[in-house]
Amino acid sequence: MLVRNLQGLESLASVDTVVFDKTGTLTRDGLSVVDVHQPADVTLERGRLLALAAALARHSLHPVSRAVAAYGGSQSGTAGADEWLIDEVQEVSGGGVMARVRNAAVSPEPMTVKLGSALFAGAPVRADAGQEVVLSLAAADQSQVWLRFDLSEDVRTESAEVVAALMREGIHVELLSGDSAPVVQRVAQQTHIAEARGNCSPQDKLERLKELQAQGRHVAMVGDGLNDGPVLAGAHVSFAFGRSVPLAQSRSDFVVMGERLELVWQSLLLSRRTMRVVRQNLLWSALYNALCVPLAIAGYMPAWLAGLGMAASSLLVVLNAARLARDPGLSAVAAQQSQPPSNFNRPPPTAAAFATEPL
Known part of the structure; x- marks a missing residue:
């Protein structure tokens, strides 16, 4: 455990509320793509689209993006890798990556594409509440889905016991995540967390943190993503994992040098x-x-x-x-x-x- 703020040791002793992010904290950091679906009305070559998705994903450090980049790179090979010219890349915290792309073989005009959650990409949300990433073309009036990536995410074996141990000490536990509400609720059920919220933007997380602090609670935040930076900075005490993004580590009081959630x-x-x-x-x-x-x-x-x-x-x-x-x-x-x-x-x-x- 790396202590970045010695004052945090004293503040940690008075913590009565712990707020967890989901991805990379309660769940393992290693997401994997298990399947890819291409709509029948999309005529573009699959390898070309996978190359585009991988290129976009490399502009983000989120675990979901790393999974898409690894899968897209392994499946597409060099097919279409050099055809896409990408600029004006913008990462939306809690949403995904958006950019302007050019490919003369696809369209003479530049196109706006999005890679992220279904809500961010303008696609219908899956009925089975499975976790997915969508690659879509953002048109003026609607979005056209190009690819859907099905993801697999495992809850850490110790997560439920860590949560139970905290609750036995009278500590209130909450789960705040930018992922879809059904996915967050499923993880909350597996870890026995009663208060869980999905589709949270960084501002939503920060507002919830301020609500808890206004109630007189001393809050510890555990997160590792780019969208956790504001809430990590605003909490009384904050934890980040050693393989989290640099922004999350720089805002935290403690850095867990390993994969053991029970260290918190x-x-x-x-x-x-x-x-x-x-x-x-x-x-x-x-x-x-x-x-x-x-x-x-x-x-x-x-x-x-x-x-x-x-x-x-x-x-x-x-x-x-x-x-x-x-x-x-x-x-x-x-x-x-x-x-x-x-x-x-x-x-x-x-x-x-x-x-x-x-x-």
């Missing part, structure tokens, strides 16, 4: 233990000084005894703080599950597992 939960527990130890040490120091300093001033305590007591007090404070470097018992979260997963059986992090970024 364990970090919260460790921060609470740390603050408890700090309060214990401050209380002991205050009581010791309140009792021993007046006795030393009045002459009732010899100098050698005062020096010994001060050394012993410092040693006690150090030993109490050293307890944080031992196994804090954070793996107990797995023992409370009827069927503990293997991910939670890994050794839990201690205070030494946290690295700080140079200031």
Whole structure:
């Protein structure tokens, strides 16, 4: 765990609400294209369209775009790769990629194409609520769908247990995502999150965050996408994964250097233990000084005894703080599950597992 903001450790101890993004956090980062559908009325060569989709997807760092770019590049090969001239590329957070393209073999005039969600591409939403990406031609009055990519996304095996562990501590959990509402609801059901919202733009996420903060809640945000930047910056505490986009990492207080979602939960527990130890040490120091300093001033305590007591007090404070470097018992979260997963059986992090970024 990379700590980018030391103040975040103190703020994390008072968190009572955790908001998750979906893609790359509760679900695995590795999306894959399982099928591609081309409407019957589209006469353009399939390989040419796949090359265009791959070229557009490379202008985005979103996991969905990476999946389309990898699939399009592997399936199209060099077919049509050099025919498309792309400019005026614009990425719409929570929507997709839009650009002006030229291809003399397709049309003498430049065309506006979109690659993204069905709503963004102007296409009908699938009835089965499956996750997909649509490549469409944006005309003046309507959009023509060129390709539909069916995607597969797996929920992390530990996601449900992390959410359950947070709830047992009285922490309110929400899910906010830019994906379609049915897809978000399906993930929410698998992870047992009662409050979930889909089709959220970056502004929608930020407004929901402000609503929670207006209610007096201390909110931690976990995300990794480009559209999570504003809400990561606005949260009391924020987490990003090590392979998230640079903007998300730059706005976060903690960067999870790996794929273990339970590190978010364990970090919260460790921060609470740390603050408890700090309060214990401050209380002991205050009581010791309140009792021993007046006795030393009045002459009732010899100098050698005062020096010994001060050394012993410092040693006690150090030993109490050293307890944080031992196994804090954070793996107990797995023992409370009827069927503990293997991910939670890994050794839990201690205070030494946290690295700080140079200031």
